[in-house]
Each structure stands twice: as structure tokens, then as C-alpha cells.
Amino acid sequence: MFLNRIVETKQSEVEQLQKTLNVAQAEADISRFMPVRSLRKAITANRNRGVGLIAEVKKASPSKGIIREHFNPVEIAQSYVHAGADALSVLTDVSYFQGGIDIFKQVRSQVDVPMLRKDFIISREQLLEARLIGADAVLLIAAILDDAQLKELFEQSRELGMEALIEVHEESELLRVLKLEHVELIGINNRNLHTFVTDLAQTDQLRKLVPSHCTLVSESGIHLPEHIAHLYESSVDAVLIGEHFMRNDDIGEAVNKLMQPVEQASSASGSVSS
Numbered sequence: 001m002f003l004n005r006i007v008e009t010k011q012s013e014v015e016q017l018q019k020t021l022n023v024a025q026a027e028a029d030i031s032r033f034m035p036v037r038s039l040r041k042a043i044t045a046n047r048n049r050g051v052g053l054i055a056e057v058k059k060a061s062p063s064k065g066i067i068r069e070h071f072n073p074v075e076i077a078q079s080y081v082h083a084g085a086d087a088l089s090v091l092t093d094v095s096y097f098q099g100g101i102d103i104f105k106q107v108r109s110q111v112d113v114p115m116l117r118k119d120f121i122i123s124r125e126q127l128l129e130a131r132l133i134g135a136d137a138v139l140l141i142a143a144i145l146d147d148a149q150l151k152e153l154f155e156q157s158r159e160l161g162m163e164a165l166i167e168v169h170e171e172s173e174l175l176r177v178l179k180l181e182h183v184e185l186i187g188i189n190n191r192n193l194h195t196f197v198t199d200l201a202q203t204d205q206l207r208k209l210v211p212s213h214c215t216l217v218s219e220s221g222i223h224l225p226e227h228i229a230h231l232y233e234s235s236v237d238a239v240l241i242g243e244h245f246m247r248n249d250d251i252g253e254a255v256n257k258l259m260q261p262v263e264q265a266s267s268a269s270g271s272v273s274s
């Protein structure tokens with residue numbers, strides 16, 4: 001199974017990180033670090049449109065290969081922010097997504113919106129690293145973590161001041177996640193990480209089981225204004241979108257066109273982002 005292969009690669013990367021990261025130094029640096037921005041607030045109370053938008057900076061993926069040849073992460077991120085994205089997701093996985101820590105840092109230094117570190121997180125060192133590069137939030141994927149790991153990494157991310165977007169694809173994973181205390185940010189991945197098939201019906205089915213106090217993000221395969229309109233009607237708080245934007249030369253235009261159904265009435269005559 002492909003997901004297993006990604007996790008195996010990640011395990012050997014983490015072994016390297018465990019050798020090179022000075023944990024005591026990292027912890028000391030983090031305690032003096034700037035406060036984190038709330039991703040959750042950015043996509044709920046403070047969102048620019050009727051549905052929050054986490055826009056993803058992603059050059060390639062295992063299912064699609066190279067998605068964007070001309071890849072300038074800072075330019076892409078700035079276009080996203082200019083078009084009213086509420087938060088950014090930046091891939092830091094090198095082997096399968098051609099992302100990286102340096103890409104994340106470059107973007108971090110140029111934008112001010114909350115940023116999610118998108119990777120396959122399986123150890124505390126990756127959380128420390130995330131915080132050190134300025135991540136406000138991390139992704140935790142239920143499918144690759146057992147209950148004990150999920151609990152531990154979730155608690156540790158909170159201790160480090162970060163929010164965790166906990167990702168599920170199926171009901172059994174969601175039920176495991178809901179057993180955790182303090183869960184408030186849940187992502188339903190419409191993409192099956194084993195087959196790579198995306199189906200928005202996944203969000204339709206699982207959203208009914210998500211308690212109303214949780215912020216709900218629908219992830220993957222979203223590429224039509226009708227999808228956005230439908231998710232808005234389904235009371236989904238936010239969407240996480242990468243590929244559709246990455247395939248467009250004019251990112252700002254792509255964002256505005258896709259999000260058109262949820263443009264606030266008040267923004268019709270003025271700026272959406274102020």
C-alpha cells in the first residue's frame with residue numbers, strides 16, 4: 001500500500017532528524033518564539049468569505065506527478081493572500097510532494113496569514129521542527145497513527161502552541177478522533193489515501209457525525225464553484241484546496257472564480273480582505 005511506503009520513508013527521515021535536531025535548543029528557542037496565529041479563527045470568525053479557504057502550495061503529488069512546472073512558492077503564496085485566502089497549507093514532504101522545509105520558511109517570511117505544515121507527522125521532533133519554522137498548525141493524519149500516537153502528538157502540538165488539523169477519511173477514523181479531548185479542528189479528506197480517488201460524498205456522509213463545536217474542513221478534489229456552493233449549504237466551515245489552483249496560471253483569478261458562490265454580499269462593492 002502506497003501510504004505505507006510514504007510512512008516508511010518518513011520513518012527513515014525522522015531517524016535522521018532525531019540525530020540532527022538539538023531538542024533542548026529547539027525547546028529553548030520555541031519558548032522565546034513569536035505567538036502563533038490561530039488557523040481556526042482565520043477560517044471561522046475572521047474568514048473573508050462564506051466558506052473559509054486554506055490554499056495549498058504544492059508542486060507535485062504521488063497521484064498526479066508534477067502539478068505545476070513553474071513553481072515559485074513565495075509568488076504563489078502572495079497571490080493566494082492577495083485573493084483573500086484565509087490561511088495557507090505548505091507541503092514540507094520532499095520525496096513525494098517536492099515540498100520542503102526551506103519552501104515553508106521562505107513563504108513564512110513573506111506572508112502573515114496562519115500557516116499549516118502539511119506533512120506526514122509521526123514524531124515529536126517533527127512538531128518541534130514545525131514550530132521552529134513558524135508553523136501555526138500541523139496536520140495529523142488519523143490513518144497513519146494509532147490511538148496512542150494520535151493522542152500524544154495531538155497533546156504535544158497543543159503544548160507547543162500549535163493547532164492540529166486532524167484528518168480523517170472514513171467513519172472509523174472519525175470515531176477514533178472524537179474520543180480525544182479538546183478536538184476542535186477536523187479535516188475530512190475526500191481523497192482515499194490508498195486509491196487516490198476523490199469523492200465529495202465523503203464529506204456529505206461524515207459531516208453529520210462531527211459535533212457542532214468542531215470546525216470542519218473539507219479537503220481534496222474541490223475544483224468547481226458548485227462544490228463550494230454545496231459545501232456552504234452543508235455548513236462546512238472551510239475548504240482546503242491545492243491542485244485546482246496550482247494548475248491555473250493566474251492564481252488570483254482562479255481563487256476568485258472558484259469562491260464566487262460564497263463571496264460575501266458586503267464585499268461585492270469593496271475589498272474582501274480588509
Ligand SMILES: O=P(O)(O)OC[C@@H](O)[C@@H](O)c1c[nH]c2ccccc12
Binds near residue numbers: 240244
Ligand atoms: O490538491 P487537492 O486535491 O485540492 O487537495 C489538497 C489537500 O487536501 C491534499 O493535498 C491533501 C490532503 N491530505 C493530505 C495529506 C498529505 C498530503 C497531501 C494531502
